[in-house]
Amino acid sequence: MRKHRSLYIALILLITAGAVGYYLYTAEKRRQTELRDSARQSLDAEASALAKGSGPTLAVKLYLYNPGHVDPKAEFLNVAERKIFPTDDKILKARQIVNEVLKSRPLFSDQAVLRQIYLLEDGTAVVDLSEQAAKGLTGGITSEMAAIMSVTRSLRANIPEIHRVQFLIEGHQTETFGGHVSIQQPFM
Amino acid sequence: MRSRLKRRVRSRVRPPLLFLFGYNTRVTKPAFSRQSSIVLLAVILFLGTVWVLKVRAADDLDLWVGEKKSRVDSRDNRGKAYFELRDLVEILNLRFQESDTQATVSGPRGQLQLTNNRPLVRFKDEYILLNQAIWRRKEKEWYVPEDFLQKALPLILAQRLERQSALSYRVVPFEQNRVQVEVTNFPDHVRLTFIQSRQAPIRVQEFQDSIRVTFDNFLVIPSLPATRPDSRIVGGLQFDSTDVYGAFRIDKGQHYYNFREYSSDRSDRKVIDLYSPPATARTVPEIAPQPQEPTPTPAPAPPVVPAPVPVFKARQFGNLVTLDPGHGGEDYGVHPSQEELEKNYTLRIAERIEARLRSTAYRGMLTRTQDTDLAASHRSAIANYYQSRCYIGIHLGGAPSKETAGPVVYVQRYSGQDRQAGDEESGGADGSTPIASAREMRPQNLIPWEMGQTTFVTQSKRLGELIQSELNAVYGTENQLVEVPLAQLAPVAAPAVIVEAGFLTNSDDQQKLATGEFQDRIAVAIVKAIQRFLN
Numbered sequence: 001m002r003k004h005r006s007l008y009i010a011l012i013l014l015i016t017a018g019a020v021g022y023y024l025y026t027a028e029k030r031r032q033t034e035l036r037d038s039a040r041q042s043l044d045a046e047a048s049a050l051a052k053g054s055g056p057t058l059a060v061k062l063y064l065y066n067p068g069h070v071d072p073k074a075e076f077l078n079v080a081e082r083k084i085f086p087t088d089d090k091i092l093k094a095r096q097i098v099n100e101v102l103k104s105r106p107l108f109s110d111q112a113v114l115r116q117i118y119l120l121e122d123g124t125a126v127v128d129l130s131e132q133a134a135k136g137l138t139g140g141i142t143s144e145m146a147a148i149m150s151v152t153r154s155l156r157a158n159i160p161e162i163h164r165v166q167f168l169i170e171g172h173q174t175e176t177f178g179g180h181v182s183i184q185q186p187f188m
Numbered sequence: 189m190r191s192r193l194k195r196r197v198r199s200r201v202r203p204p205l206l207f208l209f210g211y212n213t214r215v216t217k218p219a220f221s222r223q224s225s226i227v228l229l230a231v232i233l234f235l236g237t238v239w240v241l242k243v244r245a246a247d248d249l250d251l252w253v254g255e256k257k258s259r260v261d262s263r264d265n266r267g268k269a270y271f272e273l274r275d276l277v278e279i280l281n282l283r284f285q286e287s288d289t290q291a292t293v294s295g296p297r298g299q300l301q302l303t304n305n306r307p308l309v310r311f312k313d314e315y316i317l318l319n320q321a322i323w324r325r326k327e328k329e330w331y332v333p334e335d336f337l338q339k340a341l342p343l344i345l346a347q348r349l350e351r352q353s354a355l356s357y358r359v360v361p362f363e364q365n366r367v368q369v370e371v372t373n374f375p376d377h378v379r380l381t382f383i384q385s386r387q388a389p390i391r392v393q394e395f396q397d398s399i400r401v402t403f404d405n406f407l408v409i410p411s412l413p414a415t416r417p418d419s420r421i422v423g424g425l426q427f428d429s430t431d432v433y434g435a436f437r438i439d440k441g442q443h444y445y446n447f448r449e450y451s452s453d454r455s456d457r458k459v460i461d462l463y464s465p466p467a468t469a470r471t472v473p474e475i476a477p478q479p480q481e482p483t484p485t486p487a488p489a490p491p492v493v494p495a496p497v498p499v500f501k502a503r504q505f506g507n508l509v510t511l512d513p514g515h516g517g518e519d520y521g522v523h524p525s526q527e528e529l530e531k532n533y534t535l536r537i538a539e540r541i542e543a544r545l546r547s548t549a550y551r552g553m554l555t556r557t558q559d560t561d562l563a564a565s566h567r568s569a570i571a572n573y574y575q576s577r578c579y580i581g582i583h584l585g586g587a588p589s590k591e592t593a594g595p596v597v598y599v600q601r602y603s604g605q606d607r608q609a610g611d612e613e614s615g616g617a618d619g620s621t622p623i624a625s626a627r628e629m630r631p632q633n634l635i636p637w638e639m640g641q642t643t644f645v646t647q648s649k650r651l652g653e654l655i656q657s658e659l660n661a662v663y664g665t666e667n668q669l670v671e672v673p674l675a676q677l678a679p680v681a682a683p684a685v686i687v688e689a690g691f692l693t694n695s696d697d698q699q700k701l702a703t704g705e706f707q708d709r710i711a712v713a714i715v716k717a718i719q720r721f722l723n
Contacts (some may be wrong), residue, residue: 006225010232067589070596071670107588138693139522139530140586141598141686145672175564175675179519180583180686182675184638 058086060097063153064104065146072145077153090159091117094125097158101150102133107143109136115171123163124186125155131170134178144181152187164188249334251279252358263331265323270331273302280345280359284328291322291330295344297429302330309340316340317517317561343432346407362433365406369425369436371415377463378417380425380438383456384408388433390458391557392449399447400428401436401458408434421462438462449546507550509718510571512676513538514583514686517561522586522692530692531559533701534582537689540711541580548719550577565637568679572640577722578651580714581676581686584701586693593694594665595710597656598686599648600641600678601671640681647683651721655687658713663690663697683721687714 063077070076084096094117102112111132118126137143152165166186167177177183249260249271260275273293277284283294289304301310304324308315318340320333337357342349348360366385371378382390382401389404410427417425423439443464450459513534515521521530535556542552555570556562571579585596641648652669660667677684689710690697700706 006228009225010229014232065588067587068591070585070587070592071668072672073670074668138524138586138588139520140583140688140691140693141670141672141674142585142587142592142596142688146588179515179521179564180674180676182638182673182678184675185673 056083056085058084058093060084060100060158061154062097062100062104063150063157064101065107065150070142072149076146077149090161091119094119094155094159094162097154098127098151101154104150107137107146107150108133111136115168119162123161124166125159125162125164126166126168127151127155128168128171134169137178139178141180144177144179148177148181148183148187156188247355249337250356251276252352252356253279254359263325265325265331268320268333270320270323270333271337273330273332274328276332276337276341280341282344286328286330289324291324293344295341296346297432298344300340300344302332304330309336311340311343316343319518362407364409365403365433366409366411367403367434367436368411369413371413371417371425373415373418377461378421380417380422380460380462382436382458382460385456387456392458392460393553394447394551397440399438399440399460399462401438401460402431403433403435406433410434410436417462421464507722508553508574508576509545509550509722510555510574510576510579510682511538511541511552512555512567512571512579512581514581515561516556516559519561522584524586524692524698528692528698528702530584530586533584533692533707535559536704537707537710538582540707541582541714544711544715545718548715550718550722564675565679567676568640571680571682571684576682578718579677579680579682579684580655580718581684583686583688585688585691585697587691590693590695593691593697594663594667595656595659595690596667596670596688597652597659598670598672598674598677598688599652600645600680600684601673602639602642602645602678635681638678640679641677641684644681644683648677648685651683651717652685654717654721655685655714658717659687659689659710662709662713689714 059081060083062080062082064080066075066078082100084093084100087093087096095114098114098117102108102114109132111130113130113133115128115130117128120126133147134144137147148167151167155162155165164186165188166173167183168174169177169183173184175182175184247262247264247269249262251258251260258275258279260279261272263270263272273291274284276282277293280295285292285294291302291304293300293302298311302322305321307318307321309318309322310316316339318333318335320335322333322336323331325331334355337349338351345359346362348362350358350360352358363386365388368383370381370383372381373379384390384403386406388406391402391404393400393402408427412425412427419441420443421441422444423441424437426437426439428435428437438460440462445463445465447460447462450461513531515529515531515534517531519531521534523529538552538554539557542554545552553570553574553576555567567581568579585592635642649669649671656667656669659665674686677686690701692698692701
């Protein structure tokens with residue numbers, strides 16, 4: 001053993017370095033995954049908390065894009081009914097509604113995530129969406145209008161306190177939703 | 189003290205790993221000499237270094253100049269690949285200067301200005317947008333992303349930089365295009381004929397003080413005329429070798445009034461007539477005059493100097509129609525596949541409209557002529573700066589459902605429009621109306637930028653309806669004009685519309701739009717509507 005002392009030192013050092021490196025790599029990977037999923041998981045946590053009381057029994061009316069139409073004034077949206085978890089908290093209700101709207105395919109992509117909703121005293125709901133909610137659209141004015149209108153109308157129809165909806169993308173007030181439609185003013 | 193401790197260790201402790209730290213508890217002579225240990229560690233370190241270098245070298249960039257291959261070092265920064273600028277400068281024989289956070293790379297055809305931590309490179313008066321920020325690692329050590337080689341570097345090289353494969357580029361000499369310029373002086377105008385040896389696309393752009401004639405694809409070798417153009421109309425004719433391929437600059441003379449260009453039957457030549465102010469008419473003639481028989485060359489200019497005519501800024505720009513090809517650069521627009529990108533279609537259609545407009549009394553001004561991205565406000569600003577007669581944004585549609593098809597024309601919708609129309613109850617309650625205060629709607633001397641379109645909404649609707657009707661005839665559809673709040677249209681102080689000339693997400697529309705013939709039909713329809721509107 002003494003004969004190969006240096007060799008053993010080198011081996012032990014290499015193995016230790018490899019183990020530490022592997023540990024750091026997996027830890028970083030795990031952290032990235034957690035960060036990525038945190039937004040989605042936060043709602044799931046809310047939903048599971050609500051589910052403890054009862055199941056999704058509250059019917060809400062959603063306004064979803066009506067395929068084949070381009071004019072927001074004419075049959076642009078269809079009414080669909082969904083069940084959400086009953087709650088007295090308006091923000092929790094609004095979150096569930098927007099998340100139900102974001103599930104509509106193929107308008108929104110799987111990466112479309114609601115980051116946060118704020119309800120202002122003047123009746124403005126501030127809806128903060130992830131960048132992918134806008135970038136994941138197929139593109140074009142029709143897609144953007146469909147996304148904006150389905151969220152706006154679904155919120156207004158189910159929560160009377162909401163009069164208008166202001167959109168944010170990744171927490172910022174941007175010039176357009178996805179390159180065309182201006183979202184500098186709230187929608188009603 | 190130390191030797192006592194050593195003795196105690198030797199006498200009492202014989203742990204199995206003590207030998208690792210240089211203590212031999214049984215023999216005094218080391219079994220494995222210190223020299224051997226050092227050599228072994230050095231070998232391990234050497235092998236490790238070689239391995240790291242090998243991994244890094246795999247990402248380096250190959251640059252071929254003739255048959256010689258050079259290597260540009262790469263470095264990873266926050267997970268993104270960067271290439272060393274110093275290597276590029278040395279291989280391509282460029283000049284490099286540095287001052288704090290800025291660097292300048294000079295080549296035979298101009299210079300590029302780089303700023304640390306910014307994804308922009310300045311070339312003359314333009315900025316080129318890169319997909320990663322420039323990185324200054326330390327003094328005189330700058331790194332650039334790969335698209336610097338594609339977008340910025342070719343602008344200052346006297347050769348073409350051709351991408352062969354991933355991380356492999358070749359410097360190829362430009363093929364040449366000999367362009368001969370002929371000058372013919374007429375009593376009331378000057379004719380410039382550009383005759384080229386290749387069939388390269390020629391573009392004519394008007395600026396405030398000059399007209400620029402650019403040739404694409406080949407390096408221009410100019411042959412300037414011996415005859416001087418009438419200096420009252422043409423202030424000067426120069427060749428600008430700092431342009432990408434080379435360009436001609438025609439300076440407007442003191443008595444320049446307007447110009448017309450003709451695409452002759454022969455695609456190798458372009459004729460440009462520059463006029464002095466007509467004696468009676470003060471407007472641009474409606475029908476383009478046919479090229480006249482030239483007087484013997486060189487014809488001396490008549491000695492009578494025309495009476496000075498007050499020239500206003502608006503008149504200098506003429507009857508311009510701003511054509512805005514949507515998207516560009518990294519903004520692909522609608523892209524159902526990697527080949528079908530909205531940005532390419534919009535540019536092609538806009539170019540066809542611009543070509544068609546040349547045979548009318550109006551002239552098209554493209555907001556972009558290359559694959560570059562422009563901010564929405566920049567596009568609107570171009571229309572406002574040139575005091576355009578109207579603004580046409582060219583787009584293609586994309587919808588979640590594949591059945592959505594046909595052309596759709598959009599106009600700006602402000603809040604309060606419905607109320608103005610007497611729709612007090614339901615006005616704006618459909619989720620599509622942005623809200624602005626009544627104060628913002630009131631006419632003011634200084635108009636807020638985003639309210640530029642306010643006074644043109646009715647005219648825009650008229651223009652939009654005409655285009656919608658013409659395009660419906662092309663497609664055989666009955667689509668209606670749509671009003672939505674659009675960031676590009678809101679600031680335009682002219683009749684303005686966005687045309688989605690079919691849906692790329694619809695297979696029928698996409699197949700039609702892929703053909704040049706159909707793109708031309710769309711261009712003809714839009715030009716027809718523009719003429720009907722402006723006349």
